[in-house]
Amino acid sequence: MSLTDRAWLRALLERHGFTFSKAMGQNFLVNPSVCPRMAELGGAAPGVGVLEIGPGIGVLTAELARRADRVVCIELDPRLPPILAETLAGFDNVEIVLGDVMEVDLAALLAEHFAGMPVVVCANLPYYITTPILMRLLESRLPIEAITVMVQKEAAARLCAAPGERECGAISAAIAYYAEPRVLFGVSAGSFMPAPKVDSAVIRLDLRQTPPVFPADEHRMFALVRGAFAQRRKTALNALSSATGIGKEKLAEAFAAAGVDPTVRAERLTLAQFAALSDAVGEQAGENGGKG
Numbered sequence: 001m002s003l004t005d006r007a008w009l010r011a012l013l014e015r016h017g018f019t020f021s022k023a024m025g026q027n028f029l030v031n032p033s034v035c036p037r038m039a040e041l042g043g044a045a046p047g048v049g050v051l052e053i054g055p056g057i058g059v060l061t062a063e064l065a066r067r068a069d070r071v072v073c074i075e076l077d078p079r080l081p082p083i084l085a086e087t088l089a090g091f092d093n094v095e096i097v098l099g100d101v102m103e104v105d106l107a108a109l110l111a112e113h114f115a116g117m118p119v120v121v122c123a124n125l126p127y128y129i130t131t132p133i134l135m136r137l138l139e140s141r142l143p144i145e146a147i148t149v150m151v152q153k154e155a156a157a158r159l160c161a162a163p164g165e166r167e168c169g170a171i172s173a174a175i176a177y178y179a180e181p182r183v184l185f186g187v188s189a190g191s192f193m194p195a196p197k198v199d200s201a202v203i204r205l206d207l208r209q210t211p212p213v214f215p216a217d218e219h220r221m222f223a224l225v226r227g228a229f230a231q232r233r234k235t236a237l238n239a240l241s242s243a244t245g246i247g248k249e250k251l252a253e254a255f256a257a258a259g260v261d262p263t264v265r266a267e268r269l270t271l272a273q274f275a276a277l278s279d280a281v282g283e284q285a286g287e288n289g290g291k292g
């Protein structure tokens with residue numbers, strides 16, 4: 001059997017009375033070249049543990065299990081484990097955890113299944129929660145080396161954008177703080193069943209051992225990032241003044257102290273400049289606790 005054979009897949013799903021759930025972002029891969037490539041480029045290899053989110057019927061899972069020592073999958077839909085028991089019957093290194101990736105205790109899960117192993121995440125994500133999943137994985141500071149995921153093509157451009165690029169937004173800055181992102185390859189809508197309305201792309205985030213900047217207060221820096229991008233047509237200074245309620249003159253002093261041009265827009269600002277601005281604003285408010 002080939003898990004990407006459309007006729008075979010249709011028959012399998014019909015036999016199990018399975019119908020696709022749009023609400024759960026169910027578009028299954030049926031292009032045979034995509035999953036082996038994702039597994040290879042995602043770092044599935046001997047000695048490695050892989051966490052997959054949303055295995056579906058296991059088309060990517062099988063490629064991961066062929067290459068890695070152990071694969072643990074978190075799947076929300078209770079209708080899928082019986083199908084996976086059939087499609088993955090030939091593997092003894094796969095475990096399916098039924099649950100919501102936004103609620104599962106990921107740190108405990110990794111400790112339980114992957115103790116002492118390097119861990120990577122590899123998944124064809126449900127697109128309705130792409131950003132929350134990525135931010136949960138990154139902000140939890142899990143012992144993960146890399147995250148390789150399929151996302152919408154436009155999301156891939158935003159997630160991997162560098163300062164100065166048109167697609168750059170608050171999410172690009174957040175990703176760049178935790179990881180080094182890159183787009184690996186594009187995937188056409190026709191590679192899925194059912195075909196979504198949008199094309200997709202596979203991205204890889206290599207998690208940083210240490211952050212690229214050290215603001216005195218990470219939360220304040222990200223609040224400024226969100227504020228500056230909230231009105232991206234305005235200059236960063238004007239957008240930040242509306243977002244924070246800090247007067248423009250006072251903010252202009254913070255920009256000067258941070259050495260940042262007050263006429264630039266948010267997308268031109270680097271993480272180092274956001275960190276410097278955050279520290280200058282904190283300094284004005286007497287909140288840096290001696291740092292910054």
Ligand code: SAM
Nearest residue numbers: 027028029054055056075076077100101124126
């Ligand atoms: N990996 C399969 C493939 O490539 O064909 C399926 C990918 S499909 C785009 C997304 C998968 O994520 C589905 O299996 C869906 O049921 C599952 N899913 C949706 N929301 C989830 C959640 N909150 N937690 C875990 N899995 C979820």
